[in-house]
Amino acid sequence: MESSPSTILLEDFGQKVDLTRRIREVLLNYPEGTTVLKELIQNADDAGATRVCFCLDRRVHGSDSLLSDGLAQWQGPALLAYNDAVFTEEDFVSISRIGGSTKHGQAWKTGRFGVGFNSVYHLTDLPSFVSDKYVVLFDPQGVYLPNVSSSNPGKRIEYVTSSAISLYKDQFFPYCAFGCDMETPFAGTLFRFPLRNADQAATSKLSRQDYSEDHIYSMFAQLYDEGVFTLLFLKSVLSVEMYTWDAGESEPRKLYSCSVSSPDDQTIWHRKALLRLSKSSLPTKTEMDAYSVDFLIESMAGNEIKRELIPFMLCKQWHRDLVGLLLSLLLRPEIMIFTSFLGHHLQHAYLTIHQIMVF
Ligand SMILES: Nc1ncnc2c1ncn2[C@@H]1O[C@H](COP(=O)(O)OP(=O)(O)O)[C@@H](O)[C@H]1O
Numbered sequence: 001m002e003s004s005p006s007t008i009l010l011e012d013f014g015q016k017v018d019l020t021r022r023i024r025e026v027l028l029n030y031p032e033g034t035t036v037l038k039e040l041i042q043n044a045d046d047a048g049a050t051r052v053c054f055c056l057d058r059r060v061h062g063s064d065s066l067l068s069d070g071l072a073q074w075q076g077p078a079l080l081a082y083n084d085a086v087f088t089e090e091d092f093v094s095i096s097r098i099g100g101s102t103k104h105g106q107a108w109k110t111g112r113f114g115v116g117f118n119s120v121y122h123l124t125d126l127p128s129f130v131s132d133k134y135v136v137l138f139d140p141q142g143v144y145l146p147n148v149s150s151s152n153p154g155k156r157i158e159y160v161t162s163s164a165i166s167l168y169k170d171q172f173f174p175y176c177a178f179g180c181d182m183e184t185p186f187a188g189t190l191f192r193f194p195l196r197n198a199d200q201a202a203t204s205k206l207s208r209q210d211y212s213e214d215h216i217y218s219m220f221a222q223l224y225d226e227g228v229f230t231l232l233f234l235k236s237v238l239s240v241e242m243y244t245w246d247a248g249e250s251e252p253r254k255l256y257s258c259s260v261s262s263p264d265d266q267t268i269w270h271r272k273a274l275l276r277l278s279k280s281s282l283p284t285k286t287e288m289d290a291y292s293v294d295f296l297i298e299s300m301a302g303n304e305i306k307r308e309l310i311p312f313m314l315c316k317q318w319h320r321d322l323v324g325l326l327l328s329l330l331l332r333p334e335i336m337i338f339t340s341f342l343g344h345h346l347q348h349a350y351l352t353i354h355q356i357m358v359f
């Protein structure tokens with residue numbers, strides 16, 4: 001007797017990706033240290049932000065009104081990352097995928113592969129952020145948030161109409177920083193990465209590395225040292241600032257900042273040169289864009305502020321002949337030159353008196 005189609009057993013048997021394994025692979029490919037901060041700066045720049053702030057929040061927040069008991073252990077020290085660009089609905093989709101960037105076909109954006117954000121798993125097992133009217137929490141191991149599973153390892157909460165902060169004050173109070181009040185839609189983005197402590201590292205399926213406050217301070221110091229070079233390649237971010245928020249203090253205290261000094265319309269226009277060119281058809285002849293810009297770096301030690309102004313001559317060039325261009329650059333007297341080549345590949349190079357670097 002033949003079995004009728006309705007009696008056939010269709011067993012669930014699709015191919016699945018083990019998310020924690022995928023994240024471990026991403027971490028192998030991304031070095032620790034300032035790479036994580038630079039990925040966040042780059043995403044903010046792609047989103048059109050002008051200001052990026054990092055803050056080591058050293059306060060230990062309350063744990064009486066949380067979404068679940070398991071979250072209490074993530075109320076301690078955290079890295080906060082603020083920028084003044086808001087997530088679009090497409091951005092929410094993009095960040096929830098690994099390897100699914102929606103930036104393809106947008107040549108002026110630096111992001112490509114849809115993985116850079118995941119370098120934050122070096123620091124934490126529970127990244128979260130607020131943007132517009134939503135707060136999003138990711139829990140790839142599916143162990144800390146209520147009602148999560150490996151097939152659905154995160155939550156998004158519309159916090160404005162649900163008055164989340166009045167119901168779960170301790171859960172959402174840590175996001176009240178850099179203008180975010182958790183009551184009205186936030187005109188920016190604030191990430192919170194609670195640092196993985198030694199106990200959590202011992203059992204984490206994501207990383208066995210714990211992160212201390214000193215770790216973060218040395219990342220800040222290193223980013224400050226590299227600051228000007230980080231800003232050099234950005235299109236819209238004008239300042240990167242680093243803060244500490246100590247227990248008992250009512251607001252964060254600034255440690256370092258690197259910024260474009262007195263940016264005017266001209267500077268802003270020149271920095272977006274790549275964006276303009278990539279939107280128009282590919283240039284057939286060599287195109288050149290040159291301008292000067294001053295970077296201001298500041299560091300605060302106690303009551304003392306150290307300031308330094310660093311002048312740059314920047315030159316962006318679209319050229320098909322890479323060797324010819326490098327030779328012509330070598331003859332130029334400027335202290336430092338930044339160039340872009342648009343041939344088969346888009347590459348960046350900058351040159352000092354002693355060295356040439358090609359990106
Ligand atoms: N203001 C913002 N700050 C940081 N990330 C943002 C912002 N707006 C959007 N994003 C999103 O974060 C996602 C993180 O992606 P990432 O893993 O770095 O991949 P990619 O940059 O290659 O798209 C981006 O695709 C983008 O949609």
Ligand SMILES: [Mg+2]
Nearest residue numbers: 043111116117
């Ligand atoms: Mg990116």
